[in-house]
Amino acid sequence: MSMTSAQQSGWSAGTGGGMEPSALNLLILGLLGAVLFLFVAWVLVTAYRGVSDKSIPMSKLPESAIRLVILLLVTLFLFFH
Structure with missing residues (x-):
């Protein structure tokens, strides 16, 4: 929608x-993406x-990875669509 x-x-x-x-929108989305990927890397490490x-236990590692992938997909769909 144009202004x-x-x-x-x-x-x-x-x-x-x-x-x-549009530049401010790109800046905010870039910061959100960077923080999100840093959070995912921190949790996996x-x-x-x-x-x-x-x-x-080893069974929790794939469970955490699946939850993080779902978090990434939902965030990408809601904010970067």
Whole structure:
């Protein structure tokens, strides 16, 4: 949905004319994606360390991976569609 000319001039006045709305959208989605993938990597590394220390059973590792894949798919569908 495009912005009307009044909305566009209000946006330019509010931001000082330096950033387009699409650029801000791309920045926010990029930050969300980066944080999400860092979180997934952190969880997988932590789960692997738990399995290697024998504090987490091996059966929990695939379960965690499946949950993370579902989290990624839902987030990608809802926010990056």
